[in-house]
Amino acid sequence: MLPSSAHSDRPGEEPPGPAAGVPGDPEAPDSDELDWLALPEPVRERIAELSAAALGKLPADDIPRQLRPIARFAPAKRAKVGGTALLTGLRDSSRFRTAVLEWLREHRTDALDPNSPDSVFAAAAAVLLGESSATSRVRLVAKNTGETALRVERDAAVAKSRRLEGELERLRSELDEARAAAEEARGEREAELDKLRGRLREQGVVLRQAKDAAEQARAEAERAGSGRGSEIDNLAAQLERERQRVATERTRADKAVAEAENARQSAREARDADEVRLSLLLDTLGGAVDGLRHELSVGHTRRRPADTVRGAGTGKHHGDRVQDPATLDRLLTLPNAHAIVDGYNVTKTGYPELTLAEQRNRLIGQLTALAARTGAELTVVFDGAGVTSIPAAAPRGVRVLFSDPGVLADDVIRSLVASEPRGRPIVVATSDQAVVTSVRGSGAHAVPSAVFLARLGRV
Structure with missing residues (x-):
């Protein structure tokens, strides 16, 4: 029987013990006391599902304090997460248990049928209602559950046994095939071994015959060589002399050809x-x-007798020192003028703060503009030591030269001046006094680097 509402606890209080007619109640008709937490798993899940469905609809006063957080979950999550807590609340709180039963009578009447054909549903209803048959129904469910588990284990064991028997048969078949293949391979190896042994015997006979023939040939060679040894030595010596003579003649011929x-x-x-x-x-x-x-402005006038006098000159054989950009301009506009620039001497005078590569690029750019403006031939010479980024192609109108390893740029400038014919206007831009002296002695005009830079600044 269900406890009446008169036996309900006051709000916020828990009863001192289980209610009458509920498993675990001393006054219950069934003398066997049920352990709610030790119920068979299907019965536990059924009771947890029903109480979880009711939990979300009950007033807060009818819900034990420890179950109130669970009431906020969805019904399925309440049963899954709070199943043990729900069973504990039903066991310990008669008020909560009564509220759940009242809700189930009103909304889930079928859930409280102890005579349900489903043994799990009947056992859960009997436990909730405190029926005297609850213990026997729980035992029946436990027995059925155990038998079901045993049947599942038995079926699994039978299936596994059959699977293992099939695997054993397959392994036996593979073993028989492997044995047959091994026997066949053994027979083939023995036959091959017999063939190899026969070939080995044949090769042994051939080898002995070859050894005998070699011994015989060696003996004959020794007999024949004993009389020809001196002749062979003489021929070898004569051949070596001829080889040396030919090598000498060839060396002389090669030397003559090279010369x-x-x-x-x-x-x-x-x-x-x-x-x-x-x-x-x-x-x-x-x-x-x-x-x-x-x-x-000399026209075709008659020449005077003094114009034909020979053997006299101005007495001037050295080049001038150019001291201003205007004089440099006049020299560069002369026909076939050639300006030779001491590269690093000019760049280190004008912009020493730049790297060597940047100095070269800047000077070559200025010389290109100067060549386009004046039409003079321009050659710039840099020391080649340590230069790794030589431009692949020279800029238009400017000849860029790098001295070879071990050669100074100053010597290259002297060679350039010496290679020019007497009478051609040659201008050398440098402040190196040794270079100035030598090029002026060859008839070239020397321009200080500062003056040349001043002229470049106007380009």
Whole structure:
């Protein structure tokens, strides 16, 4: 029987013990006391599901304090997460148990049928209602559950046994096949071994015959060589002498050919240089004459006798020192003028704070503009030591040279001045006094780096 509402606890208080008619109550008709937490798992889940459904609809006063946080969950989560707490609350609180039963009678009448054909539903209803048959129904569910588990284990064991028997049969079949293959391989290996043994015997016979033939040939060679040893030594010595003589003659011939080739190359280079100097000198002289005629406004007048006097000169054989940009401009506008620039001497005078690569790039850019403005031939010479980024192509109108390893840029400048013909206007931009002295002695005009930089600044 259900406890009446008169037996309900006051709000916020828990009863001192379980209510009558509920498993665990001393006054229950069934003398066996049920342990709510030790019920079979299907019965526990059923009771937890029903109480979780009712929990969310009950007033807060009917819910034990420890179950109130669970009441905020969804019904499925309440049963899953708070199943043990719900069973404990039903066992310990008659008020909560009564409220749950009242809610189930009103909303889930089918859940309180102890005679339900489903043994789990019947056992859960009997436990909630405190029926005298609750213990026997719980035992029946426990028995059925145990038998079901045993049947599941038995079926699993039978299936596993059958699976293992099939695996055993397969392994036996594979073992038989492996044994047959091994027997077949053993037979093939024995047959191959017999063949190899036969070949080995044949090779042994051939080897013995070859050894006998070799011994016989060695004996014959020793007999034949004893009489020809001295003849062979004489021929070898004569051959070595002839080889040495031929090598000597070949060396002499190669040396003569190399000397002849060097002589031809030197003659060719000298002839080319003379032709270049002569052609350039003729061009320079022609340009100088035309320039003088134009500058002096000299027409085709009759020459005077004094104009033909020979053997006299101005006495001036050295180049000038250019002290201002205006004089430099006049020199650069002369026909076939050639300006040679001491690269690092100029850049370190004008912009020493830059790296060497930046100095070269800046100077070459200024020289390109100067060549386009004046039309003069421009050559800049840099020391080649330590230079790793030589430009692949020279800029338009400027010849960029780097001295070879072990050669100074100053010597390259002297060689450039010496290679020019007498009479061509040559300008050398440098502040190196040793270079100034030597190029002026060759007839070139020397321009200090500062003056040359002042001219570049106007480009």
